[in-house]
Amino acid sequence: MPAMTMTEKILARASGKSSVAPGENVWANVDVLMTHDVCGPGTFGVFKKEFGKDAKVWDREKVVLIPDHYIFTKDAMANRNVDVLRQFAKEQDITYFYDVGTERYKGVCHIALPEEGHTRPGEVLLGTDSHTCTAGAFGEFATGIGNTDAGFVLGTGKLWLKVPPTMRFVFKGNLPPYLMAKDLILAVIGDIGVDGATYRAMEFDGDGVYALNIEERMTLCNMAIEAGGKNGIIAADQVTFDYVNKRNAGQKPYQAVRTDPGATFAFEKVYDVSKLEPVIAKPHSPDNKAFVSEVKGTKLDRAYIGSCTGGKLTDFKAAAELLNGKSVKIDTFVVPATTEVARGLDTEKVGGKSLREVFLAAGAKIGDASCAACLGGPSDTFGRLNTPISCISTTNRNFPGRMGHKEAKVFLASPLTVAASALAGTIADCRDLLV
Ligand code: SF4
Numbered sequence: 001m002p003a004m005t006m007t008e009k010i011l012a013r014a015s016g017k018s019s020v021a022p023g024e025n026v027w028a029n030v031d032v033l034m035t036h037d038v039c040g041p042g043t044f045g046v047f048k049k050e051f052g053k054d055a056k057v058w059d060r061e062k063v064v065l066i067p068d069h070y071i072f073t074k075d076a077m078a079n080r081n082v083d084v085l086r087q088f089a090k091e092q093d094i095t096y097f098y099d100v101g102t103e104r105y106k107g108v109c110h111i112a113l114p115e116e117g118h119t120r121p122g123e124v125l126l127g128t129d130s131h132t133c134t135a136g137a138f139g140e141f142a143t144g145i146g147n148t149d150a151g152f153v154l155g156t157g158k159l160w161l162k163v164p165p166t167m168r169f170v171f172k173g174n175l176p177p178y179l180m181a182k183d184l185i186l187a188v189i190g191d192i193g194v195d196g197a198t199y200r201a202m203e204f205d206g207d208g209v210y211a212l213n214i215e216e217r218m219t220l221c222n223m224a225i226e227a228g229g230k231n232g233i234i235a236a237d238q239v240t241f242d243y244v245n246k247r248n249a250g251q252k253p254y255q256a257v258r259t260d261p262g263a264t265f266a267f268e269k270v271y272d273v274s275k276l277e278p279v280i281a282k283p284h285s286p287d288n289k290a291f292v293s294e295v296k297g298t299k300l301d302r303a304y305i306g307s308c309t310g311g312k313l314t315d316f317k318a319a320a321e322l323l324n325g326k327s328v329k330i331d332t333f334v335v336p337a338t339t340e341v342a343r344g345l346d347t348e349k350v351g352g353k354s355l356r357e358v359f360l361a362a363g364a365k366i367g368d369a370s371c372a373a374c375l376g377g378p379s380d381t382f383g384r385l386n387t388p389i390s391c392i393s394t395t396n397r398n399f400p401g402r403m404g405h406k407e408a409k410v411f412l413a414s415p416l417t418v419a420a421s422a423l424a425g426t427i428a429d430c431r432d433l434l435v
Contacts, residue, residue: 003260005166006233007201010141010257014124022165022266030062031123031140033153036109037067039128041084046151057092058157061250064096064118065089066109071100071370075378096249107338107369110134110222110308114214115340117249121236121256126153131308131396133224137217138244139236139256144225164230165266166201166259167192171208173274178431180318181216182310182394182414184208185223186279187271190289198228200266203259208273209234214243215314222309223396226286235259278430280392281412284400292417292429301389303328303422304403305415306335306367307374310394313344316359319419320350322433323362329425332364333383335372342369364422376404385410392421 001019004012008020015026035043047055057063065085070078082100089097096116098106106112110131113119121139126132128150135142145159153159169188189196202224209217217234224232236244236256244254278292305311305319316334336342345356345366359366365383373383374395385391385404391411393403398410413421416430423433 003262005201005203005259005263005265006139006235006257007141007166007203007231008163010122010124011161011163013122020163022163024163026161026163027158028124028161030126030153030157030159032062032064032118032125033150034064034066034109034113034125034127034132035150036069036129037071037078037081037085038069039147039150040065040088041081042147043128043150043154044084044088046148047154050151051155055155057154060093061095062157063092063094063154064113065094066098066106066112067100068108068112069371069375070377072368072382073378073380078378105339107336108308108311108371111312111337111341114138114218114243115247115338117247120244120248120252120254121240122254126150126159130225131222133229133232134218134222134308136221136224136231136233137214138240139234141231141233143231162199164199164201166203167197167267168203168205168265170206170268170270171204171273172206172270173208173272175208175211175273178278178416178434179273179276180414180416181212181219183276183279184271184273185220186281186286186289186412187276189223189227189287190279190281191269192227194226194285194287195228197224199230202227202229202232204232204234208271210237213314214239215312218312219309223286226396278414278417280417280427281398283398283409283411286397286412292413292427295427296429298427299390300330300392300421300426302330302385302391303332303418304373304383304391304393304395305418306333306337306372306383307395308337309396310415311335311337311341313341313348315394315415316341316345316355317348317350319415320355320358322416322419322423322430323364324351324353324358326362326423328363328422330422332362332422333367333373334359334364335367335383336369339369373403376402392418392427394418
């Protein structure tokens, strides 16, 4: 049998083949299909049109519905979308529906999926959202698909997929305390460009990766799509198993895979993380890379810490370490990705104070768990850039209009850099506060 990468092995198994090669098309069996309030209604429409108005989904336990995008708004269309999810969940008797206004409400889908035990090594997870690649952090094939494909998956449990070639990024060395996973992935995207990994798997490897906790690994995989990647993936290790085994919904058996020695990579690059500096993406593209030291002093109006890539407990702990006992100089918005992360703001402590106490004492505003202003949203969305201001953000995209106003400028950076900048009112180097 030929040596295969993790991505190839997962797609081979999912399609019942002993081996597959890049470029080959396969019918892959899907383990989990996730959809949310933005794409769910369209997906259900395709499903009903193609399979009939009384059709049933292929497996009600493999469909996960997570309203998260336009949640806390008076916008009637946005509210209607959540209602459509409710109707569909009821009609199909969907097991995993995390409805707004109930105890089950979670927040951002890509963090809710692992927290609720829907991510498992070796599986195929598809979602109607481009950042579905986040789940590659658990050693699975996870990718975003459109409503048409998702409607087909609802009816059949399968999807016709082309096996992507794999690019390998090796991070070696010890991560200095001033760097986070966001710095690493912004460095990669800056080096290869927003189309540098188009329809390729991005495999992250090396001791620098396995030293990261699971949330930081999610940040790496989350932004594979910002380089055009089909999926990001990290081999499962004990850190992964410890997390997954505690949460695994339905205690489903799974089988982890590893890349074979001798597998073929389309590209390889090695980073010595001990030599990297904090990285930032300037407006208006995630690949518009600069070192923070090159843009230090640039005036800002707002700081934003949130989203699926920058609103996890690790992100807030890092920011709180810098904000503790100090005051922000610009409007600073804190948005936990999920309700579990929001609870962590009260239980996690820095210097004897809860993270929530630290943020509030520093003058930051804290929102409810959701996507909030990461995607702009209706004008009453918490933290939205409604005027052409400059914002530094832990989110993953900074295209014009992404966080609201088309002329607003968004700089993407790690939570450490965002917190340091919130304190200065200008882009600041967190190394100045950490030494
Ligand atoms: S937090 Fe932002 S990037 Fe993540 S799913 Fe929501 S809108 Fe998309």
